[in-house]
Amino acid sequence: MSSFHEEQLAEELSQEREWILAAINSLPEEVWFLNADGKVILINDAACENLGVSRQEAEGKSAADVAAMLEVYAPDGTKRPDKLPIDRVLAGSEDRGDELVRNFKTGQLRYRRYRMAPVRCSGHIVGAVATVRDITERKRAEDALRESEERFRIMADCAPMFIWVTNADGGNRFVNRTYREYFGVSFEQVEGDGWQPFFHPDDVAAYVAAFMRSVRERTPFRAEARVRRGDGEWRWIATEAVPRFSESGEFLGHVGTSLDITERKQAEETLREADRRRSEFLAMLSHELRNPLTPVRNSVYLLDKNASLDNRGRRAVAIIDRQVSHLARLIDDLLDVMRITRGKIRLQLARLNLVEVVQRTVEDHRAVLERHHVTLQLPKEPTWIAGDATRLVQVVGNLLNNAAKFTPADGSIAVSLAKVGADAVVEIADDGMGMEALTIGQLFQPFAQADRGLDRSQGGLGLGLALVKGLVDLHGGEVRAHSDGPGRGSRFTVTLPLEQRATPEEQAAASRDEKAERSVLIIEDNLDAAESLGQVLGLAGHHVAIAFNGAEGVAKAHELAPDIVLCDIGLPGGMDGYAVARALRHGAEQSSAFLVALTGYAQPEDQRRALEAGFDAHLAKPPDLEALNQMIARAPVHQPRG
DSSP states (O other), X not given: OOHHHHHHHHXXXXXXXXXXXXXXXXXXXXXXXXXXTSBEEEEOHHHHHHHTOOHHHHTTSBHHHHHXXXXXXXXXXXXXXXXXXXXXXXXXXXXXXXXXXXXXXXXXXXXXXXXXEEEEETTEEEEEEEEEEEOHHHHHHHHHHHHHHHHHHHHHHHSSSEEEEEXXXXXXXXXXXXXXXXXXXXXXHHSBXXXXXXXXXXXXXXXXXXXXXXXXXXXXXXXXXXXXXXXXXXXXXXXXXXXXXXXXXXXXXXXXXXXXXXXXXXXXXXXXXXXXXXXXXXXXXXXXXXXXXXXXXXXXXXXXXXXTOOHHHHHHHHHHHHHHHHHHHHHHHHHHHHHHHTTOOOOOXXXXXXXXXXXXXXXXXXXXXXXXXEEEEOOSSOOEEEEXXXXXXXXXXXXXXXXXXXXXXXXXXXXXXXXXXXXXXXXEEEOSSOOOHHHHHHTTSTTOOSOOOTTOTTOOOSOHHHHHHHHHHXXXXXXXXXXXXXXXXXXXXXXXXXXXXXXXXXXXXXXXXXXXXXXXXXXXXXXXXXXXXXXXXXHTTOEEEEESSHHXXXXXXXXXXXXXXXXXXXXXTTOOHHHHHHHHHHSXXXXXXXXXXXXXXXXXXXXXXXXXXXXXXXXXXXXXXXXXXXXXXXXXXXXXXX
């Protein structure tokens, strides 16, 4: 071959080499070409950079010589005896694997994943090609993940609660030692859906539903369920878990914790039972205390109407009346505060003229306020609010009683009502004993009292102001207390949102004639209560009949056709007040009378039962007799129900 042709061939080979080198240099992986003798004939830039060798240092050398320049290890760090498996590849086998190689220049260890294959031409092996990918960062991330998972497992196994991880199908991928020991199982026994057999069959559906809702809404889920512990005992657990999602939004599973809450459940059940028994006790206590108060109040009312009573007698009657009112108020306050704290009070809202409520309440408390100088400042125009008249009378009444209690005789009490913006503001101020700032901060808490002296000179249970706050809060209002200090008086301010003006129909109903005479049937087994109430109503001009049991009451109601029936609930003879109401409302001869339950059973559920049985109204014993007379006068005349 001529020199010219040799030079031309060399130039063409050189160009081909440059083209191949440019191509493999564009790859991020290492590329190695070896000839049939196992010598390196070409490497790319990635190989030079990763291993810290130049092309001149590597090319032309055998694989063994290159390996001698480097330290090559197995992935676990042990020395590999065959640094480059070139002999097996040149014999026709493919080889792949991971290795750890030290960079020749920097000394840094790099993780590599290689694949080496023979190169064949015309059926003969003419060399080998190897591609190598640097996996150092991924390997470090995997190692870090493994280390993190190991730390997580150690911490999870030390935790006193169940810790678990699920896959996207809800099956267990991991459970900690507490979980395994609690159920007495190995991980293999609870892997995947192995958790379900330990759950109570009645709780699995709700538990799974909460699980799926968590995935759907991408929110944590909380659930309680019964599980069978390893010793066979059924226990309660509470679970909290959060769903995991990939960056692309794919659901990966949950990470959660579960805790045995059996003792808490048992304590809650004990408290519920105690609460039920307390409610029953308070209801019975209320009934038993109200019954004897009723004839006492009726008798006091009759004595007060006796024109021949001298001044000494009238003072004694006034004292008895005040103490009866005080006892009745204590019963009401105790029950109402208990109901408010349990969320059992429901307001009967109506459009009210607050002027009338405040004025009537002050008049009703004139006996309590008679030793004080009382000023009343009310607007001439109506002040309409949406409220429960009975509860607002309690609010104003309790504040008046509080002012009277802590203001000495001949002291001053000022009651005012004003409109301020969109609110009605009731203010009750006195020049009595006042309060310290610390007392004001605790004033509206149940059983809190300003006077804790052993003499208990002011009495009370410390419930009145707590009840005031609870009722005002239910009305969407606010109550505040202020005092300039001990001996400088107190001021209580109640703010309630204003409502629109009353309708003409409501105004007409409010001005109904209250002097009408009615026929009244009293059904009451307590002889003293029945006869004294009959005398009270007789003084008001009503025509009164009395029955002492349910059956007699129903018979007299059909015989006399009274306008009003006042019926006790706890009647003897097998026919209680509810049965009386049902007989009068649903029997063959339906009564059109206005039915009033007059009873010592005064809980909200008692009121509900009375209305469901057919009563039109419910009054607690002992009733306010003036209010009872007004109810009788205002009661509509029923048409027969058919």
